[in-house]
Structure formats: structure tokens, C-alpha cells
Amino acid sequence: MDRPLLVLLLPRRLERIELEAQARALLSAPGAVAVDPARLPLGRLPAGLAAGLALGQAKRMRLPGAPVAVAILHPIQFYLAGALLARNPAAELWYGEPELEAELAAARRRPRARLEQLHAAATARAALTFPAGEDLDLAPLRARMAELGIATGVSGPPSAPGA
Secondary structure, three states: OOOEEEEEEOOOOHHHOOOHHHHHHHHOOOOEEEEOOOOOOHHHOOHHHHHHHHHHHHHHOOOOOEEEEEEEOOHHHHHHHHHHHHHOOOOEEEEEEOOHHHHHHHOOOOOHHHHHHHHHHHHHHOOEEEEOOOOOOOHHHHHHHHHOOOOOOOOOOOOOOOO
């Protein structure tokens, strides 16, 4: 039987995301793996093409277990998350909601309407939502990991970020 996994889809390389410390703390769990972003910027492609490419990427992924939770930190990642969830229908989506207004202001090349649609879709589909800010509390995420049977490697109560 495949071991249960939390798959964290990174919006950028780990070293370049604002939540690097929190992501590293979450990824220290034996049941958590990270997936780097696609080389093609899906947000700059037509929606249908982006969804099709995400399906292909999900099919090619070789994960060391079975995803039971897929976490995203940006609405554009909903393409790949949706493809992974289609292949693993019992898995949950976890959506770390960014400060949407800041993301929309920074979205020079991505249509604002598409980000808003992806945000709404991710919010509606998510089993767990959390604010993806500097003060991200990992305790609820680790607790849900434990409930889903994902190895956390943490004994006792979950610790706060940076601990």
C-alpha cells in the first residue's frame, strides 16, 4: 500500500517563496513532498492549454506515495492541483490563500479575471483553507496531516512556525 502524502505545489522555487521557512518546516515531515512549478508559466497560457498541460504533468509525476492532500499557495496552481485531484479523487485540496489584492496588482501578464476565477474555484474545492502569510500557523496543517495518516515526524503537539 502506498504511504499517504501531502503534496505541496510550490508557486516558485522553494528559495524564492515568501513562506520558505514555513514550507521547509512542513516539508521536514516524512510524509510531505514538494513539487516545483512547471517550466512553462501556466498563467500566461490560454486556460484550456494550461489545464491540458497540467494533466500531462500530473500523469508523469512519480511520487513516493499516494497523495491524500494537495496544498497550493497561489490560485494559478489550481490547474495542477485539479489534475492531481482528478487522479486521486479521495485527496483533499488545501488552499493557502495569498493576499489576493496584492497578487492581482502584481499580475501584469495574467488576466485579473482568471486569477479571480481560479481563486474562487480553489476556495470552493478546498477542504482546508488558511491565510498564506508570514504568520502562517502550521499546527492546524500538521494536525490534519496526522488525521489523514500522513507521517509528520512530530511527536507531541504540533509546533509553531520556525520551531
